[in-house]
Amino acid sequence: MTVGLVASTLGTAFAAARETRIPDAAIARAAQLRETALASDLGYRVTESLTTEVGARLAGSEADARAVAWAQAKFRELGYDRVWIEPVSFPKWERRSESAQVLGANAQPLTLTALGGSPGGTVEGEVVRFADLAALEAAAPGSLAGKIAFVDYTMARARDGSGYGAGSRIRSRGPSAAIRAGAAGYLMRSAGTGSHRNPHTGITRFDDGLTPIPSAALSVPDAQQLTRLLALRPQRVRVALDCGWDGTATSHNVIGEIRGSKLPHEVVLIGGHLDSWDLGTGAIDDGAGVGLTMAAGALIGKMDKAPARSIRVVAFANEEQGLHGGNAYARQHAKDVTRHQIAAESDFGAGRIYAYSSSAPAHAKVADEQIAQALAPLGIAHTPGKGGPGPDISPFAAQGLAWARLAQDGTDYFDLHHTPDDTFDKIDPQALAQNVAAYAVFAYLAASAEGGFGSAAKPVAPPSE
Amino acid sequence: MTVGLVASTLGTAFAAARETRIPDAAIARAAQLRETALASDLGYRVTESLTTEVGARLAGSEADARAVAWAQAKFRELGYDRVWIEPVSFPKWERRSESAQVLGANAQPLTLTALGGSPGGTVEGEVVRFADLAALEAAAPGSLAGKIAFVDYTMARARDGSGYGAGSRIRSRGPSAAIRAGAAGYLMRSAGTGSHRNPHTGITRFDDGLTPIPSAALSVPDAQQLTRLLALRPQRVRVALDCGWDGTATSHNVIGEIRGSKLPHEVVLIGGHLDSWDLGTGAIDDGAGVGLTMAAGALIGKMDKAPARSIRVVAFANEEQGLHGGNAYARQHAKDVTRHQIAAESDFGAGRIYAYSSSAPAHAKVADEQIAQALAPLGIAHTPGKGGPGPDISPFAAQGLAWARLAQDGTDYFDLHHTPDDTFDKIDPQALAQNVAAYAVFAYLAASAEGGFGSAAKPVAPPSE
DSSP states (O other), rough: OHHHHHHHHHSSGGGGGOOOOOOHHHHHHHHHHHHHHHHHOHHHHHHHHHHTTTTOOTTTSSSHOOOOOHHHHHHTTTTTTTTEEEEEEEEEEEEEEEEEEOOGGOEEEEEEEEEEOOOOOEEEEEEEEEEEHHHHHHHHHHTTOEEEEEEOOOOOOOOOOOHHHHHHHHHHHHHHHHHHHHOOOEEEESOOOOOOSOOOOOOOOOOOOOOOOOOOEHHHHHHHEEEEEEEHSSSEEEEEEEEEEEEEEEEEEEEEEOOOOSSSEEEEEEEEEEOSSSSOOIIIIIIIIHHHHHHHHHHHTTTSSSSSSEEEEEEEETTTTSSSHHHHHHTGGGGGGGEEEEEEEEOOOOEEEEEEEOOOOOGHHHHHHHHHHHHHTOOOEEEEOOOOOOOOGHHHHHHTBBEEEEEEOTTTTTTTTTSSTGGGGGGGGHHHHHHHHHHHHHHHHHHHOOOOOOOSOOOOOOOOO | OOHHHHHHHSTTTTGSOOOOOOOOHHHHHHHHHHHHHHHHHHHHHHHHHHHTOOOOOOOOSHHHHHHHHHHHHHHHTTTTSEEEEEEEEEEEEEEEEEEEEEEEEEEEEEHHHHHHBOOEEEEEEEEESSSHHHHHSSOTTTTTTOEEEEOOOOOOTTOOHHHHHHHHHHHHHHHHHHTTOOOSEEEESSSSSSOSSSOOBOOOOOOOOOOOEEEEOOOOHHHHHHHHHHHSSOOEEEEEEEEEEEEEEEEEEEEOOOOOOOOEEEEEEEEEEEOOOOOOOOOIIIHHHHHHHHHHHHHHHHHOOOOOOEEEEEEEOTTTTTTTHHHHHHTTTTTGGGGGEEEEEEOOOOOEEEEEEEOOOOOHHHHHHHHHHHHHHGGGGEEEEEOOOGGGGGGHTTOOOOOOEEEOOTTTHHHTTTTTTOOOGGHHHHHHHHHHHHHHHHHHHHOOOOOOOOOOSSOOOOOOO
């Protein structure tokens, strides 16, 4: 009952009825927290620990299970008040080996990697190049019978990663388009901006009713090489992939919580995803997101005065193969959406944050602006109305969860993302500390706000726990 | 006899007796040649052709034989007056597969590549890290029994590549030092400056009387990862290499000549090496050197007036595994050293040339300065006394061959060299054109000089051919 009374003053309940504000004292403490975080290497060390001790952690692998154990132990080591896991089940995909060769007069190896979800198999055929997805989709049914389709689209570099939409569509939709035209195999230029001999993987899907074909991405230099070779003469290529789906695996969302002082049953959620692709060590995708949000929560936990609400840090399971952890969280907490003040996920590398925005409704604009002002000394602009929720919180956001976006500079993100080059050495410790500071300030202030940010509509009942 | 008379005026004969000079008319023509070459993409296109149509060409491989055929055809296509091959035999080494894993609590794959000359085999053992070669060489005999030695030396970046001396010694001497201490396997941080997940190969040797052990280089990020892991706890690693020596192979030096107008039996030699390591496509090492010197010769061949001496362009066989082509050339032409006016090899990538120097003796200082002045508009400084002959001409230089050095900016050379990333896309066409211009100007002027540059001491007899 005490909790219920406090909630009526400070919580999300009746939030729409009054303006959401953050007390001045909390803003002053957040400024201290910001400086503490900037001077700390905790986020960097946590990211180092995960990417070094576990390394790559493909969802459902032995290493993924080790990552779950690592996250629980790390949350405890960092002083989180409560640590628990929630199961997440999904189909398991494995990569075992992969190779390709140009055959004939210009015989030479090509460097590629299977797309996640590709079946295994060896295919050999003439390569037919398409400049983009639309060209492949326009190919007549049967026109690629016995051939290997090759989409050679060059993804654009952008600070906000906006080039990846068109790039990743080549991966998600290209294989099905190739099958419809009769192709025996599918190749694409990596959906990345790198110039190194490191191909870019990522999940693909095959439309219902189609028989999947071996599908892989060439490194950018190899795609350029194949294009030059095709300009000389027709080319036959052999692609050999040993990979595929193998039953169902269960992993876990790993959750740590710093208990709030007044409304512990309400939470500000931050996090990243614990799984990675198998080629690198999952440093920028998304060891950094896990490490920096774990550190942000831990630094809040070390403050003299806890915020009103709890800080919940979630290391989501299997984001890479279809937001399995985020979907599971949304399902498992469907009744709790109003207990979530607001959420922000870090899953765009380890570059500096340059912009803040949120889904704050009209009644929370003051608090939203207060958060933005506290972030401004970090070089972060307020860009209301921009962006959307991070991937793992998007299923829950669709149920009414309020979200914030701390936009990272992703100019070089797609040089590394999903490639063997996603390794710890690529992380700038100062940039990571700026991220920790931003997440800590954001989470602390949102958890201290009087009033809500619009998560769902109806008042939340006091929790039974 | 006529030839003999001309030689006494213009040639290397009696060169020591008078000052070597380049006629003004030749200098004027060289200035035109320089502008023609700067505006030409011929060197870039020849390099593209080799690296695309043949790709990687490990000495003795099927692709190496294709490269020999390619070079002969390309010389002819470029209008060279004479094209021939000279056999070069050497032991053949092959790479088939390679992998490594950290075992135990931090199980994860490591990216490495066998050193050229390594035997195959699978070794599993505890890793003992050494900060540099001296530390390994100080290890007591037997102290590494059953273990894997790991030298984690970080090579320095430098425009002139001077960091590679210390870096490559780790590769050439490290394995033998490890064997002396009893090690079962040898690992090193790649002798390169790159930060990508692409390990750096290169030849190693085992001292006589030692039983070779599997020896490989980790990519730089993997070496850093292993070092972090070793800071946590002892680590066992399994290294599996399938590679090794397999009999003897014969390849060829491929030679094209533009016939001189007055002293066709005397030559200015330029060139690069035709073979490459197998990981990339041998673009900067040394497709560029072959392509740019072939183009330089071809542009001289297209001039209205041929220079007095012949321009000989040599695409040397098997430089990588021990200067086999350069040694063969020196052996096969031992009697002809005085017929060689001067020689320069391009084997340091595709960066801009920033300095010129030569072994010109006192009597050739005027001509040397004339060449330097003709190169100056290309941004090339005269640095008398610096450097030495390129690798493939060094065995012949030891017999008295005069050499010139056109020093390339190698700041990023060791980011790419001997790695999978040595691919055509890394070459800047403008920088390559500057190289072509420099080699063309140098070769044309040296071939036009009245007097010699000091190759050997005694007068050359008129050739029998």
